[in-house]
Amino acid sequence: xxxxxxxxxxxxxxxxxxxxxxxxxxxxxxxxxxxxxxxxxxxxxxxxxxxxxxxxxxxxxxxxxxxxxxxxxxxxxxxxxxxxxxxxxxxxxxxxxxxxxxxxxxxxxxxxxxxxxxxxxxxxxxxxxxxxxxxxxxxxxxxxxxxxxxxxxxxxxxxxxxxxxxxxxxxxxxxxxxxxxxxxxxxxxxxxxxxxxxxxxxxxxxxxxxxxxxxxxxxxxxxxxxxxxxxxxxxxxxxxxxxxxxxxxxxxxxxxxxxxxxxxxxxxxxxxxxxxxxxxxxxxxxxxxxxxxxxxxxxxxxxxxxxxxxxxxxxxxxxxxxxxxxxxxxxxxxxxxxxxxxxxxxxxxxxxxxxxxxxxxxxxxxxxxxxxxxxxxxxxxxxxxxxxxxxxx
Amino acid sequence: xxxxxxxxxxxxxxxxxxxxxxxxxxxxxxxxxxxxxxxxxxxxxxxxxxxxxxxxxxxxxxxxxxxxxxxxxxxxxxxxxxxxxxxxxxxxxxxxxxxxxxxxxxxxxxxxxxxxxxxxxxxxxxxxxxxxxxxxxxxxxxxxxxxxxxxxxxxxxxxxxxxxxxxxxxxxxxxxxxxxxxxxxxxxxxxxxxxxxxxxxxxxxxxxxxxxxxxxxxxxxxxxxxxxxxxxxxxxxxxxxxxxxxxxxxxxxxxxxxxxxxxxxxxxxxxxxxxxxxxxxxxxxxxxxxxxxxxxxxxxxxxxxxxxxxxxxxxxxxxxxxxxxxxxxxxxxxxxxxxxxxxxxxxxxxxxxxxxxxxxxxxxxxxxxxxxxxxxxxxxxxxxxxxxxxxxxxxxxxxxxxxxxxxxxxxxxxxxxxxxxxxxxxxxxxxxxxxxxxxxxxxxxxxxxxxxxxxxxxxxxxxxxxxxxxxxxxxxxxxxxxxxxxxxxxxxxxxxxxxxxxxxxxxxxxxxxxxxxxxxxxxxxxxxxxxxxxxxxxxxxxxxxxxxxxxxxxxxxxxxxxxxxxxxxxxxxxxxxxxxxxxxxxxxxxxxxxxx
Numbered sequence: 001x002x003x004x005x006x007x008x009x010x011x012x013x014x015x016x017x018x019x020x021x022x023x024x025x026x027x028x029x030x031x032x033x034x035x036x037x038x039x040x041x042x043x044x045x046x047x048x049x050x051x052x053x054x055x056x057x058x059x060x061x062x063x064x065x066x067x068x069x070x071x072x073x074x075x076x077x078x079x080x081x082x083x084x085x086x087x088x089x090x091x092x093x094x095x096x097x098x099x100x101x102x103x104x105x106x107x108x109x110x111x112x113x114x115x116x117x118x119x120x121x122x123x124x125x126x127x128x129x130x131x132x133x134x135x136x137x138x139x140x141x142x143x144x145x146x147x148x149x150x151x152x153x154x155x156x157x158x159x160x161x162x163x164x165x166x167x168x169x170x171x172x173x174x175x176x177x178x179x180x181x182x183x184x185x186x187x188x189x190x191x192x193x194x195x196x197x198x199x200x201x202x203x204x205x206x207x208x209x210x211x212x213x214x215x216x217x218x219x220x221x222x223x224x225x226x227x228x229x230x231x232x233x234x235x236x237x238x239x240x241x242x243x244x245x246x247x248x249x250x251x252x253x254x255x256x257x258x259x260x261x262x263x264x265x266x267x268x269x270x271x272x273x274x275x276x277x278x279x280x281x282x283x284x285x286x287x288x289x290x291x292x293x294x295x296x297x298x299x300x301x302x303x304x305x306x307x308x309x310x311x312x313x314x315x316x317x318x319x320x321x322x323x324x325x326x327x328x329x330x331x332x333x334x335x336x337x338x339x340x341x342x343x344x345x346x347x348x349x350x351x352x353x354x355x356x357x358x359x360x361x362x363x364x365x366x367x368x369x370x371x372x373x374x375x376x377x378x379x380x381x382x383x384x385x386x387x388x389x390x391x392x393x
Numbered sequence: 394x395x396x397x398x399x400x401x402x403x404x405x406x407x408x409x410x411x412x413x414x415x416x417x418x419x420x421x422x423x424x425x426x427x428x429x430x431x432x433x434x435x436x437x438x439x440x441x442x443x444x445x446x447x448x449x450x451x452x453x454x455x456x457x458x459x460x461x462x463x464x465x466x467x468x469x470x471x472x473x474x475x476x477x478x479x480x481x482x483x484x485x486x487x488x489x490x491x492x493x494x495x496x497x498x499x500x501x502x503x504x505x506x507x508x509x510x511x512x513x514x515x516x517x518x519x520x521x522x523x524x525x526x527x528x529x530x531x532x533x534x535x536x537x538x539x540x541x542x543x544x545x546x547x548x549x550x551x552x553x554x555x556x557x558x559x560x561x562x563x564x565x566x567x568x569x570x571x572x573x574x575x576x577x578x579x580x581x582x583x584x585x586x587x588x589x590x591x592x593x594x595x596x597x598x599x600x601x602x603x604x605x606x607x608x609x610x611x612x613x614x615x616x617x618x619x620x621x622x623x624x625x626x627x628x629x630x631x632x633x634x635x636x637x638x639x640x641x642x643x644x645x646x647x648x649x650x651x652x653x654x655x656x657x658x659x660x661x662x663x664x665x666x667x668x669x670x671x672x673x674x675x676x677x678x679x680x681x682x683x684x685x686x687x688x689x690x691x692x693x694x695x696x697x698x699x700x701x702x703x704x705x706x707x708x709x710x711x712x713x714x715x716x717x718x719x720x721x722x723x724x725x726x727x728x729x730x731x732x733x734x735x736x737x738x739x740x741x742x743x744x745x746x747x748x749x750x751x752x753x754x755x756x757x758x759x760x761x762x763x764x765x766x767x768x769x770x771x772x773x774x775x776x777x778x779x780x781x782x783x784x785x786x787x788x789x790x791x792x793x794x795x796x797x798x799x800x801x802x803x804x805x806x807x808x809x810x811x812x813x814x815x816x817x818x819x820x821x822x823x824x825x826x827x828x829x830x831x832x833x834x835x836x837x838x839x840x841x842x843x844x845x846x847x848x849x850x851x852x853x854x855x856x857x858x859x860x861x862x863x864x865x866x867x868x869x870x871x872x873x874x875x876x877x878x879x880x881x882x883x884x885x886x887x888x889x890x891x892x893x894x895x896x897x898x899x900x901x902x903x904x905x906x907x908x909x910x911x912x913x914x915x916x917x918x919x920x921x922x923x924x925x926x927x928x929x930x931x932x933x934x935x936x937x938x939x940x941x942x943x944x945x946x947x948x949x950x951x952x953x954x955x956x957x958x959x960x961x962x963x964x965x966x967x968x969x970x971x972x973x974x975x976x977x978x979x980x981x982x983x984x985x986x987x988x989x
Contacts, residue, residue, distance in 0.1 A: 154568060171565055176439040176459040325565070325572020326440045331546065332485035332522070335570050339520045356518055363481040366453045366474070367442045374453070 006253050009216070009224045009240045011204050012197070013090055018207075019097045019133075023140055026206045031061060031105045038202065041210035042222030047073060047158075047195035048265060048296030049371065050284040053202065056192055059182040060106040063190035068108040070099050071167075071186060071193040075116045075151050075158035078266035079318060080298035083226040084196035086238045088115075088122055091200060092129045096146060098199030100137060101206060102192055103144040111146040112186075114163055117153040155322035159370050160185075160193045162324065173326045174370035197226055197297070218244030221283030225297060231263075232256050232303035248278040250299065258303040261386070266298035267315040268375035271308070271382040308387035309345060315379050316341070323372060329364040330373030336360060337380055341391060351392045354384055400466035407462075415457035415468055416444055426470050427479070427508055429486070430547035431458045432596055433930045434916065436556060441547050442482050443508065447472045454478055480512045488519040490599065491528075491542035497600045502927065504598035505545060533581040535767045536589035536605060536760040544574055544601035550593035557916055559891035560710070562587035574601075577989060586713045586989065588890065590706035590914045591760030591784075591923015604760045604924060607781040608791055614752040614781070615658040621746040622754060624659040625732045625811075626650060628666055629758040629822030629919035630785045632940035636933075637789030637926035638799040643936030645944050648804025653792050654756075655805060661744065664807045665755065666814030668728040668735065669821045669830070671962070672703065673953035675979055676725040676827075677835040678970040680909055681874070689876045696721040698885075698900065698907040701827050703727045705765035706914025706923075708983065710890050715897050716985035724980040728821065729755050729762055730771050732811070733778030734978040739966045740811055748774055754781045756788045758822070758922030761914065773978045784924025813958040816945035823941045824888035824918035825854035825861060828911040832865060832884070833952045839867055839874040849951055854886045855942070857917060857935065860896060861886040862907075888913045888921075 026034065038054030045051045060068060072095055076084040087095065099111045115123065130146050137144055149167055151157050157166045161175035164186045185191020201223060205213045213223045221243040230236045233254045241250075251259045263271050264282065270293050272280050284294045302311060316338040323330045340357045343349040358381055365377035384391055397408045402419050409418045414437070419426050430441035439459035446457045449467040454475060457468075469475060487509055494500050528542040546565075551574060554563045562585050566575035577585045594602045614622050635644040654662045680699050686692040702708055702723040711718060726734070732755070737748040755762065759782075765771065766779040783791075792799055806812070817833050820826030829851040836844040844851060844865065853863035863884050867877045885907045887896045893912045899905040915921045917934035920941060950956055967974045 156568070173565075176437065176456065178461065319569075321569045323569045323572075325546065325568045325570075326548075328440070328442050328482050328485050328545075331569070331572060332489050335522060336485065336488065336519050339522075339525075343520065353518075359477070360481055360485075360519075363478045367445050367478050367482060369439060369442070369456070 006245055006249055007242050009242060011224055012087060012094070012200050012226055012240055015091065016207070019093050020136055020140075022097060022203065022207050023100060023136070026101055027104065027140065027142070034101065034105055034206075035061065037210045038205060041205045041213040042217075042220070043198065043201055043205060043213065044221070044284055045195055046197035046201065046225065046296065048078070048268075048294060050294050053194065053198055056182060056194070057102055057105055060190045060192045063183060065190050067110070067187075067189050068106050069186045069189060069191040070102045070106065070108045070111040071163070071191060072099055072111070072113045072196055072199055073158060073160065073163060073193050074119065074196050075114050075163060076119075076196070077116060077155040077158050078268065078296055078298055079315070080228060080230050080263070080266045080300045081296055082228045083238055083297045085119055085122070087196050087200050087226065088119070088126065092126055093133065094200040094203035095196055096130065096133045097206070098194070098202035099146060100133075100142060100144055101202065102194070102199075104142060106190065106192055108192075109143050109145070111144065112149045112167065113146060114149050114151060114157075114167065117151045120150060123148055123150065154324070155318075156324040156370075156372055159372060162370070163193065164191070171324075173324045174372075176369070195296075216242050218281070218283055225282075225295075227297045227299050229254050229299045229301070231301040232259065232306070233301050244281055244283050246278060247272055247276075247280040247282065250282070251277055251301065254299070255301050256303055259301050260304045260306070261302045261308065263298070263300040263302070263311070263379065264293045265295035265378070266300070267318050267379055268372065269293070269295055269298065270378050271311075271386065273386040308383055308390045309341065312341060312380065312383045312391070313338070319372070319376050327369040327373060329368045330376070333360055333364040333368075333373070334376055337376070344391060354388065354391060358384060398462045398464050400462050400464070400468065402468045403470055409462055411461075413462050415446060415455065415460050415462055415466075418462050419457065419468075419470060424470055426457050427511070428458060429504060429508070429545070429598055430549060432549050432552075434557065434596070435549060435552040438548055438552065441486070441545070443479060445475060445478055445482070446470045447475050483508050483512045484519050486545045487513065489522045490545050491523045491540075497543070498603045498606065499600035503600060531581045532605065533583040534587070534589065534605065534764070535583075536763040537582055537587070537591060537594060538603050538605050539582055540601050540603075541573055543599045545599055546572060546574065547598060548574070549596040549598065550574060550602055553592045553596050557592055557889050557891060558588070558590060558914070559894050560586060560588060563593060586987070588706040588709045588713075588914055589761035589764040589923075590890070592915060594760060594923050595925065595927055595929050604784050604787070605763060606787055607763075607783060608787050611754055611781050611783060611791070614754070619750060620752045621660045621744065621750055622658070622752045623661045623663060623736050623740065624654055624754045624756060625663050625665040625668075625729070625736070626654070626756045627729065627758055627822070627919065628669060628819050628826075629922060629925070629937070629941070630756050630788070632822065632920065632937050632944065633758060633925045634785050634789060635799070637786055638792060640800065642933045643940045645940050646799075647944070648806070649799060649802040651807055652802040652805040653797055653799060656797055656802075657791055657795055659754070661740070661808050663732070663736075663740075663811045664814050665728045665732055666818035666821070667811045667956070667958060668731040669818035670815050670953035670956045670959050671731055671979070672725055672728050673817060673830050673834050674959060674970050675975060676701065676723045677831050677838065679723055679725060680831070681835060681838065682971065684908065685876065688880070698905075698910050699723050700910040700912055703821065703827055704912060704914045704919075705759070705761040706890065707893060707912045709761065709764070709986070710893065710914060711897070712983055712986040713988055714894070715901070718897065718900070719983040719985065722983055724982065726979055726981045727765065729757060729782070730765065730778055730981070731979045733766070733771065734773040735811065735962075737774035737776050737778060738978060739962065743810060748776050752780050753778065754783065755779050756783050756785065758785050758919045758925045759915075760784060760923040762924070770981055786924060786926060789926070810958055810961070813956055814948075815953050815956045816948035816951035817953045818956075819944045819948065820941055822919045823855070823938050824857070824913050825886045825911065826918060826941070828854045828863070828884055828886050828909070830953055831909070834954045836865060836867070837952065837954070839870045839877055841871050854884070854911075857931070857938070859887065859889065859892040882909070883907045884909045884911070886911045888918050889916045890914050
């Protein structure tokens with residue numbers, strides 16, 4: 001019997017050289033029309049949080065301010081995610097096009113690409129593309145410039161408000177919200193901050209129309225998504241897939257036949273065990289239904305040779321290092337989780353201690369200041385719950 | 394028309410202005426939400442997460458200190474979800490805090506201890522993180538001890554140093570598990586740009602930042618029969634000491650304090666206020682002499698504006714930050730150091746004690762005074778002029794140790810000589826006080842008349858505005874001061890070093906043409922000093938300020954130059970202001986310091 005493969009798409013990486021036409025066409029439309037297009041396309045943020053992109057642009061456009069900013073978040077640091085690197089090296093002009101349209105809509109004269117420090121090798125070629133792009137903007141008479149801001153290597157700076165702090169020359173620590181970036185962003189000015197992939201998708205929407213985009217995917221999760229596939233797979237790499245696939249299908253296509261778990265969304269995402277593959281759908285409404293999972297695109301496959309204790313230990317090690325250290329639940333909680341599972345493994349604490357740790361993870365989820373601390377519970381609880389015996393023995 | 398926001402907190406209806414936080418709204422209806430990183434003097438941080446509350450229908454909890462209210466909110470401050478999260482957060486904080494409470498200087502005065510006693514019943518199950526890390530205790534500074542093992546990283550000190558003082562001696566370093574409060578290059582506080590103001594100590598919720606205490610040394614001296622122990626008390630101590638001994642803020646306890654000091658066994662109980670009056674004479678004359686040299690002689694080597702020099706935090710600040718203006722600082726020593734120099738010379742002779750047998754102790758609202766007393770130039774008597782500096786808090790501790798029931802003590806009088814003072818000296822303890830005292834004297838010296846303010850109260854320099862300006866026009870001066878006729882004497886008063894920085898930048902840019910500037914390093918002046926009772930807040934400082942001006946108004950003598958002991962000491966010993974003896978004992982010099 002032949003398996004039906006997942007539909008692989010080639011929207012994002014298709015090398016199209018028509019940005020002048022697209023921009024000219026787009027600029028003929030009113031800002032309102034463009035925002036409505038984006039809203040009706042159903043595009044949501046591809047960084048993982050899934051905020052509706054059209055709404056974000058709309059909110060920023062409604063703010064009154066002498067200056068506004070559009071920032072492309074290219075601080076791709078989630079373990080197991082490497083899609084933004086590919087997008088920026090292969091189709092950077094699509095990202096820039098998205099930024100320029102956003103700039104016109106919200107009234108920004110300045111944009112930044114916040115580039116992950118480790119991606120410094122991309123900078124020279126990006127500078128070239130930006131230079132050409134600026135010439136095009138001059139031709140189209142759009143007063144807008146893009147600069148590259150290089151990060152310094154902290155994972156937390158991918159969190160939008162910590163990213164602003166970092167750009168302002170301060171310590172990269174998340175801010176209290178509200179106010180949100182569309183009101184008080186970079187330099188306390190209204191700011192749209194979008195993931196690299198989100199901006200690239202806006203290009204497709206402006207080119208092919210909102211309906212075409214909406215045709216892809218499932219309810220609440222429209223369009224396609226770029227996935228970074230890694231782990232125990234014979235074909236690791238970057239794949240653009242339609243939203244709404246089941247994890248079972250995904251594993252059939254990408255696994256090595258022995259997958260026991262998939263970590264969806266990196267260290268801050270969820271671990272799904274084999275028995276739940278067919279009940280799990282990749283898409284945004286997961287937060288509500290519990291059967292489908294949102295993701296920034298990281299898909300790590302683990303086969304039966306892997307120790308899930310080691311996987312969790314590795315993630316916690318990462319969080320213990322990468323917490324900014326500002327808020328108590330994240331700074332101290334991550335250390336307690338790590339030391340706690342070590343103590344249980346060594347027999348220094350009874351296995352019932354895992355319950356206390358689960359309670360702690362839940363407290364972290366509801367009290368931490370930013371998404372980092374809040375999402376530690378995702379991987380912790382899903383791994384401990386599903387692979388409890390591996391934690392103990 | 395006011396747009397009030399209506400919400401319910403623990404089922405109690407509250408109506409507040411837009412922009413109010415949940416915490417503030419809860420306080421309006423007397424619901425106490427516990428906090429740690431929150432401090433009324435500082436910006437909202439929202440990082441300890443102790444004040445989390447539940448909004449009905451919301452998944453995550455909200456930080457009440459940082460979250461503005463919204464219409465129709467239903468907040469629960471004590472739900473099961475809140476209690477569980479809060480208990481765990483306090484447990485987490487305890488797990489990274491060296492909780493050897495019974496040996497801690499802040500035992501009984503620690504906010505974490507207080508929270509633990511409410512929320513942690515029995516064993517905390519988390520693993521003790523303290524032994525797993527290398528943590529340093531920095532006790533090199535003569536003023537402040539920083540013990541990282543007690544730190545819970547609330548960043549109150551960081552915000553204090555940055556926002557109130559604009560220094561940044563304390564900052565956050567590293568991230569994750571290694572995140573800590575550190576100084577430049579992790580050098581000891583003694584070596585970095587720290588003014589020793591102690592504002593961080595005032596706001597540290599635990600024992601991570603404390604003053605270096607000299608209580609035991611002072612007890613030893615008191616109990617040594619061969620030593621004559623002299624004590625002086627700064628103006629701002631008498632209006633705050635009561636707070637540390639269970640009395641409400643703003644109580645004047647001068648007489649009880651004097652009784653207590655005698656009971657403790659000090660041999661001479663004297664008053665820094667006396668040398669505050671002396672400072673006015675020396676500094677006032679210095680100002681007039683500078684003005685004469687500039688306005689009449691055209692002497693460009695003499696610098697105007699002149700700034701005050703009483704606040705050792707301010708002195709160290711300018712030495713680090715604006716060293717090109719050191720010649721603008723009055724050479725007059727602070728009242729504490731004038732007192733020390735006179736104690737071991739003039740006073741020692743008067744009471745017939747050899748200076749080497751005298752121990753000079755001062756009670757100060759200040760931690761920087763400990764540093765000041767240690768400065769090598771502060772040995773004009775041939776000995777260390779002030780041997781030990783105790784804060785208001787340390788004095789309160791001694792009183793408690795001695796088993797004295799402070800509230801029931803009778804009122805007593807300072808010893809003489811060097812115990813008499815004017816109201817002008819008392820107000821040294823409040824921002825604007827030195828300016829007011831100086832103007833009361835200088836104006837009268839120049840014109841022969843009292844300052845043209847109702848009842849000598851120079852109100853424009855009073856109050857808690859961050860930077861205050863006042864000018865006094867000099868008309869019909871005495872013949873020898875005729876060059877000042879028609880001159881508008883421009884003055885400026887600032888408190889808190891971030892305000893001081895603003896003033897100095899205005900001076901530097903040429904935008905300000907002041908003649909005389911008073912600067913106090915601490916918010917509110919000495920009454921808000923780093924050695925004062927904890928807690929501090931705008932309301933508490935306001936009460937202390939009221940008490941100071943009340944004490945002034947009750948004094949029979951309200952001008953420094955009318956203090957009879959001042960006239961006597963010039964007559965018997967110093968001879969004349971700015972004279973040879975004065976220069977030897979009462980004036981000093983300053984040193985340029987590193988800027989990083």
